[in-house]
Amino acid sequence: xxxxxxxxxxxxxxxxxxxxxxxxxxxxxxxxxxxxxxxxxxxxxxxxxxxxxxxxxxxxxxxxxxxxxxxxxxxxxxxxxxxxxxxxxxxxxxxxxxxxxxxxxxx
Amino acid sequence: xxxxxxxxxxxxxxxxxxxxxxxxxxxxxxxxxxxxxxxxxxxxxxxxxxxxxxxxxxxxxxxxxxxxxxxxxxxxxxxxxxxxxxxxxxxxxxxxxxxxxxxxxxxxxxxxxxxx
Numbered sequence: 001x002x003x004x005x006x007x008x009x010x011x012x013x014x015x016x017x018x019x020x021x022x023x024x025x026x027x028x029x030x031x032x033x034x035x036x037x038x039x040x041x042x043x044x045x046x047x048x049x050x051x052x053x054x055x056x057x058x059x060x061x062x063x064x065x066x067x068x069x070x071x072x073x074x075x076x077x078x079x080x081x082x083x084x085x086x087x088x089x090x091x092x093x094x095x096x097x098x099x100x101x102x103x104x105x106x107x
Numbered sequence: 108x109x110x111x112x113x114x115x116x117x118x119x120x121x122x123x124x125x126x127x128x129x130x131x132x133x134x135x136x137x138x139x140x141x142x143x144x145x146x147x148x149x150x151x152x153x154x155x156x157x158x159x160x161x162x163x164x165x166x167x168x169x170x171x172x173x174x175x176x177x178x179x180x181x182x183x184x185x186x187x188x189x190x191x192x193x194x195x196x197x198x199x200x201x202x203x204x205x206x207x208x209x210x211x212x213x214x215x216x217x218x219x220x221x222x223x
Binding site: 009036043044046047049086093094095096097098099100 | 139141143148149151152153156200201202208212213214216217222
C-alpha cells in the first residue's frame with residue numbers, strides 16, 4: 001500500500017543552520033514525489049517535485065529509490081522558511097500526503 | 108500559479124442537514140479534481156478523485172452516499188456532505204490539475220465545516 005512517512009512533527013533550527021526534513025515512502029510502482037509548503041494562513045503550494053530536479057528558495061530534494069526517501073534540504077535556513085512542510089507521493093493520478101513537519105526557524 | 112477557489116471558507120450547520128462545498132478553477136480547465144479531509148494536526152486524507160464528466164473514484168472507507176461529489180464542468184466540482192453529523196466536522200480541501208500526471212495540482216484555501 002502507498003504510504004508517506006514524515007517522522008518529525010516539529011523541527012526547530014536557528015537561522016543560518018542547515019535543515020533536513022525527512023520523508024520516506026512506500027509504493028509498489030514508480031511514484032512522483034513532491035514537497036508542498038503551507039505558510040501561516042495560506043493555502044498549500046508546491047515547493048518542488050523530484051522530476052524537475054530544481055532548487056526552489058534554496059531547497060533541494062533527492063529521490064533515493066534504494067532507501068525510498070525524498071528528504072528536503074536547505075544549507076542555510078531563513079526565518080521566512082518557517083512553515084508546515086508536506087511530502088507527497090503521486091501514483092495513478094492520486095496524491096498521498098505525509099503528516100507534515102512544522103519547521104520553525106529561530107532568529 | 109493557477110488559482111483554485113473554494114466556497115464557503117467556513118460553514119456551520121445543524122445535524123441532519125446537508126452542506127455543499129464548491130471548488131472552482133479560475134484560470135485553467137481542471138481535468139481532475141481531488142477532495143481531501145484534514146483533521147487537526149493531521150495530514151490531508153484523500154477522499155476521492157473526480158474527472159470531469161465521470162463518476163468520482165472514492166478511497167477505501169469513504170462513504171460515497173455520504174460525500175457526494177459532482178464534477179460537471181471543467182471548472183467546477185462540488186462536495187455535498189449529506190445528513191451531516193458532528194463527526195463530519197473537519198477541514199475539507201480541494202485541489203485541481205489540468206491534465207493527468209506530471210502536472211502541478213493547485214489547492215483551494217479549504218473549508219472549515221462545523222456540524223452542531
